Amino acid sequence: MNSVLPSEAPTASLAAQPAATPSFRPLYQQIRDLILRSLQQGEWKPAEVIPSEMELAARFGVSQGTVRKAIDELAAGHLLVRRQGRGTFVATHAEQQVQYRFLRLMPDVDQADAEQPAQREIVECKRARATADVARALALKTGESIIQARRVLSFGGIPTIVEDLWLPGEPFRGLTAHRLSAYPGSLYAFFESEFGVRMVRADEKIRAVLPDVQQAALLQIPVSTPLLSVERIAFTYGNRPMELRKGLYRTDSRHYHNRLS
Incomplete structure (x- = not known):
């Protein structure tokens, strides 16, 4: 997946939406959805470690804090699992x-x-x-x-x-x-x-x-x-x-x- 967000601001397509139907979402939610898409497409399998926050921040062109907030939401939803000192893993029902x-x-x-x-x-x-x-x-x-x-x-x-x-x-x-x-x-x-x-x-x-x-x-x-x-x-x-x-x-x-x- 090559989706990149160039800055910590709404993308041009989002900004261009008519005022009557606002579609702006916080940037971390956009990053969450991009990570979710990778999970859905099988880029990272259950029990596999995903790239680090720094790597994902570089990939999407956003701050590490934005990536961290996106991962926090996915972890709260039991889609990802954080392991201290080891990284973040795709959750699996085998656990x-x-x-x-x-x-x-x-x-x-x-x-x-x-x-x-x-x-x-x-x-x-x-x-x-x-x-x-x-x-x-x-x-x-x-x-x-x-x-x-x-x-x-x-x-x-x-x-x-x-x-x-x-x-x-x-x-x-x-x-x-x-x-x-x-x-x-x-x-x-x-x-x-x-x-x-x-x-x-x-x-x-x-x-x-x-x-x-x-x-x-x-x-x-x-x-x-x-x-x-x-x-x-x-x-x-x-x-x-x-x-x-x-x-x-x-x-x-x-x-x-x-x-x-």
Whole structure:
């Protein structure tokens, strides 16, 4: 990427915008977007170090402080990770603190197993055609090829979560139940390492529901057991939706925990 901003001032194209539709943005946000574009284009892979602030400042023709502020925003969004004395790295779902950012079901009493990996059982993984609802969520056309999967997550041998997943077919070509079962890490680390798809943010909807007969059987509970339903759309770079996930959570011994700041 050869994009260069010649000075600490709005570019000519920005300055030329009509007054009725102002589009000026602080320069550090422009630099943030240029760095984000490089991430999106794969210039720096997950877990790789990016150029230093000084190198990026020279590349974009701005001050080191402007670059630092841009990187601060990307680090706050978990896209980059600063490591003291080592540099700034592209965040990866293979890292422990990132793996569990989207899984917030915590034990009520003993916190020792709060970040222990769940035992996973892949119930099914198949190719299908997107229904209207799935297509809408994944920005596809109705009938387009998708991957549909169901899995059960257990903690301490107790089935706790049943999840249904829908993924666009093309980016996840070759995904099978065997590959899902064989990968030892988190699902998002699997998507990242095997398919080059990195989830960078997610939107969730939460409500209380009752399971259907099949869901209750998978969780080994009566159909009258209230469950927490978590519906998530996960996005990769460029706000592109890459996963629709609907999970049913048992909360008889665990709770859904989120820290706001």
